[in-house]
Amino acid sequence: MSISIPKKEPLEMPNKTHYSVLIVGGGQAGLSMSACLKERSIDHLIFEKNTIMHSWKTQRWDSFTLVTPNWQCDLPNHPYDGDDPKGFMKRDEIIGYLDRFAEKVKPPVLEGVSVEKITKLENDHYLVVTTQGEFTAGQVVIASGGYLKPIIPRMAERIPETVLQMHSNQYKSSKQLPEGAVLVVGSGQSGAQIAEDLHIDGKKVFLATGNAPRVARQYRGKDVVEWLDDMGYYQKTVDEHPLREGVRDNTNHYVTGRDGGREIDLRKFALEGMELFGLMENYQDGQFIFKPNLSKNLESADDTYKNINARIDSYIEKNGLDAPTEAPYQPVWGPKEERENLDLAASGITSIVWCIGFTPDFSWLDLPIFNGMGAPVHHRGVTKEVGLYFIGLPWLHTWGSGRFSGVALDADYLAGHIQQFGNSLAEKETTHALSEVL
Template identity: 35%
Template sequence: MPHESTEVVVVGAGQSGLAMSEHLTNAGIPHLVLEKNTIAHCWRNVRWDSLVTNGPVWHDRFPTREFTSVGPDEFATKDQVADYLEAFAQQIHAPVRERVEVTRVAKREHERGFRVETTDGTIDANFVVAATGPFQQPVIPPIVPQSDHILQLHSNQYRNSEQLPPGPVLVVGAGSSGVQIAAELNAAGRDTYLAVGPHDRPPRRYRDHDFVYWLGVLGKWEMATPAVGAEHVTIAVSGAAGGHTVDFRQLAYDGITLLGRAESCAGSVMRFANDLARNIRNGDANYLSLLDEADAYIAENGLDFPEEPSAREILPDPDCVTHPILELDLDKVGISTIIWATGFRVDYSWLPARAVDAQGRPLQQRGVSVEPGIYFVGLPWQSRRGSSFIWGCWHDAKYIADQITIQRGYANYRPALHKLASV
């Protein structure tokens, strides 16, 4: 198989890898981008059919390219995002090699750099950037035993309601994915149950401005770490149907049965924590606090934004909140499908062992690995709250390109030889 050399190998041609390629090109650094599938594969082929972005495209894009197929205040479909990323790759002339999987990265013995083993040969590179993103291995908690009569699948395997067998559906996880899937199933006429854990619940729009605007002007996108105790709190926000504020009480009035956090299962009986009302109240507090901060910002800056008193109206608790279901007999209610919207774990088993901890998580600071020459882009909270978004990973990639430039300068330095002047 062929062997070659380059300065930087970028692994992954999604939004993070393409952002990295643009900055490396601008810095004049030779590189290759290796993608085991195709550009924007996850957006086009892994997401469910009706998925749209959580942010309007005026905000959730690369600074150097606008969306041309959708209005600035609209939410792009998954295929529009895939088209956008493919067009961006062409715009920057990204040196992407598709259908080339990286199987191992090893430190070269007694030499600078790494040997990158792939399904299409080996490449020697002085630097390697892992841009495979956070959505690598779907996580399904081992709560419900596998059975022939209940289909269990992760949210990344869901496409539409027609793929599921007839019968009620339980969706576990009430972040953006779980909420949108549950609402879609309910609208399709399915009896739907939704397990709701701790969450933040920002307004979709408030006083004529999207929540991405409010997080921006209030400095919340720049938060370096999540609040203490909120490391695993999801964000319940939706761009579906033109974008709307997620209201769990309204979902219940629309016909979805809300449950607390899924805890265990014995036989066919699934148990849920008695935390549904608390989770919803905490989501309300998060929602109302953002409204308060927005109002204060408007007043302090003398802005003429329209009043919106209706935003503070809270529906009464539905019966499933005041009288929560703590045990659900899956067989008795006829649950045919469980969809686990429970997130992902990373897989960096192909990187040098020193680059990850005992759980396989990257050892890094702002994307700079403890293993010199290894870098990461696209990690949640890599440098700020916005790091997982298209625009956020672009800024993180710029920082990594700068770090590579600095290290190249050190590597190319040669001390000047001075001769002592004779007396």
């Protein structure tokens, strides 16, 4: 089933160009921020270059589901409102949940307006240059997310044009693809689930793996997410995590909520005919070239899987909980050899789905707030550039910061910070105005 996005009439531009707060991005993070600012009666405006919740409505495949249980959905004043809290919403259900949230918030938003540049003025206000003119604000919240520019390597340019190539954000279903085999590059959440989707549909799948970890779906009588919640993992802040800010670079564990939820074991796919390889390194002279690390990738994913289960075992034992026991995981398949080459013509590959992630794009943000890797430096979303904030980034504060489960906490915190700073800014401006008069 496809989602049709209704065409909107051109929005009238607001009759003012200065706001207390301007928000860039109309996804769940931007609307959560709007909801919390509305509660505090703080005037604001959202710029959204497409339409609100655009990526959810256009960049998810047909069989997409949440990978965390529905009960974790908890946007501001909008918890999960269905009748299956331990289930996993499908794409259309997720969109319905988000549409109902947007209807509650009724955010002040300009859709179809892109932000081209943000700078700071001498009076400490921010200048926001958009495709619909210039705006100023006392404070700005960047809610555009960290997944903006799809990654497709330059080697893709050398692959014959007869091979259809797409990024995971373009994939909908196997029906898009021509007859023939498919090469899926990347085994993170998207790659593993798209490979499974194609495999279920009867496609011959070649999968180039990476170092993504995996996790069980159910263990000892409960969903692993429920165990981790009981253990306080989702309440742990980035400052408390052993990796500190390094956790923001971690790859998400692959698992699925499809068909009521199950784990993904790439070894099982291999038994069923999917062909697995190590990391894809190059394409030249009609050959795909892979790093000989398939065994290492599979073992590393299994180690994470077993480590999480062991932590659950320790928690159960320490607290004297009554839970069923389970036999330790045993690999069902292993590669007999490491294959480093795959011939394009002989393999019958006619399409490639690149599932190697995204990079952020903050080139339009002309302020000194980035580290040497181009990532924004902040603490809990607050930057050293007074009045500038981020929300919706992975591990902004907790594991749930970039998800439905934790963005409300971040939005409420930032709204309180914004209110406090706004009061002091107003007091400062009033004092300055009085001194000018006197």
